[in-house]
Amino acid sequence: MSTMNVENLRKAFGETEILRGISLDVRDEEFIALVGPSGCGKSTLLRLIAGLDEATSGRIAIDGQDVTRLPPKQRDVAMVFQNYALYPHLTVRANMGFSLKLRGAAKAEIEDKVAGAAAILGLDALLDRYPGQLSGGQRQRVATGRAIVRDPKLFLFDEPLSNLDAKLRVQMRTEIKALHQRLRSTMIYVTHDQIEAMTLADRIVVMQAGRIEQEGAPLDLYDRPANAFVAGFLGSPPMNFIKGRLQDGAVVTRDGTRLPAPGTRVADDGKTLLWGARPESIVPGADGLRGTVEVVEPTGPDTQLLVRLAGEPLIVLLRTRAAVRPGEEISLHVAAGDIHLFNADDGSRLDTGV
């Protein structure tokens, strides 16, 4: 049973505010992903939870106990670092057993726990090697193993896969997911990779400029982003946005193109809005929006098109092998439920009621 609560947490370095009042409740056994662009404060938040940095104000509790001013040692958390931070002068075995040795555990107990973690991660054959003799993926596994051996209340991951190549990253992502399902521990995972966040997390927390923009289940955030930032951050390729004025149930762009705006009276006529549609929800259809195909990129399973529509570039992801060529005209359709509308000034979502 391990929960983690953060209340109105702030962190400033001199005049620079990194975290501007973060509140977050993590439930037992939950896998939380903190995502956001570089400098959004996600890693700082993780470091405060770990106790590596001290909060300027606010409160952190683990299992209900206030740990805000406690050193890392007394928080019973384990952390996997981006560069793994293995002890280069110790073998894999000694790296994994280091925390237990410091705690004064018996030799047999250390051996036992290290062997257990090594078995889970397939490290048995590597126990007597030094970190310098391991590949990137193996080091990552040792770093994870060092955390498992501790059997901590909280697992913290700080971009653990970003130093791996693309193929290995996908493989290790699956391993971490399997690990969570096996251990059922509470995990907090920082990443800038929204695919990692989407695939791994029970709940995603999207951060920007020291604030939480939105939190929720991955698909909820994907389907109903609370603002244009979250809408643009989650999804690859990202959501298309076109600016226009609301007029008679449509968003009218600069060049007079009328983009369908579902729902009734989301705002007063004449208001400037952002019209948004995800690339995969734009499909060819008769009597739709007319655009010109500029680039065709077949990837095998699908085809990505760059279409010029209302003078704006629009990315369209077709799940078929489209027989279109650059320069051709295309008619495109978006279902009413797939259209997102946002306030142009603050980016907040307008509920279309569809």
Added chain:
Amino acid sequence: MISSRWTPYLFLAPALAGLLVFKLVPIAVAVGGSLTGMSLMGDLRFAGLENFEYLFTDPEFWSSLKITLLFNLIINPLQLAVAFALALLVFQPMPGLWFFRTLLVLPMAVSTGISAVLFGLFLDGNLGPLNGFLEWIGIGAQPFHRSQEQALATLIGIATWKGAGYWMLFLLAGLYSIPASVHEAARIDGASAWQRFRYVTLPMMRKPMAFVLVADTAINFLFFAPVYILTSGGPSGATSVLMFQAYRAAFTFSDIGRSLAISTILLAILVVIVVLEFRLLRAPEEERS
């Protein structure tokens, strides 16, 4: 076109030529010269191992060897320890750090000769401010380099004053090269400040420490100027290190062969000690690969 097989050697040639001219040839000349002697007529002649035979039966040589080894046995670990302590001290961020770092490195900029002369004045029995101070606090004046008991220790003190800041720089660079995340991982693993020093900092400083110890040893085996300026090997031979013996053999007794024999013995001792030091500080992760 030059055959590609020889291209690497072509690039290495300037460095190899320098190594040959400035290192290997002088060593060969010294070793060769140690096997020569001067006849009464002033002619150079081959003397075989005569110079070594002479030295090995000369009590002055044995006493000098003992002093050289004692001097190095104390000064090298001492300078390493002091330099490490200073590096740790100025590694922690604090206001005005640049001032203290500069202060510690400053002795490096004073020439060895000048620093010896200055210490001569500083430690002087009549005019020296240090003895004035010692008398004032009730300890009483000390003879320092003018006494048989304190002379070697005084020279060690002077050399450490001058050397510690220099060696500190290398160790400071070593401390900076330890990734912060490794220390953080240790903190999360539950290590106290002492445990982090003992189990993380110290083992990860092996390479810079090995470099400092070896380079410092090489320099201290050739320690000469302060001996020449302050004590002339005295009082009663208490500071007569082998380098000073070699100097005297060459320039007081004009026995170049004996001087080169002493230098050759110094070189041999140095090689053995440096190999031992490298072994002592070799990291376990390097032993296997």
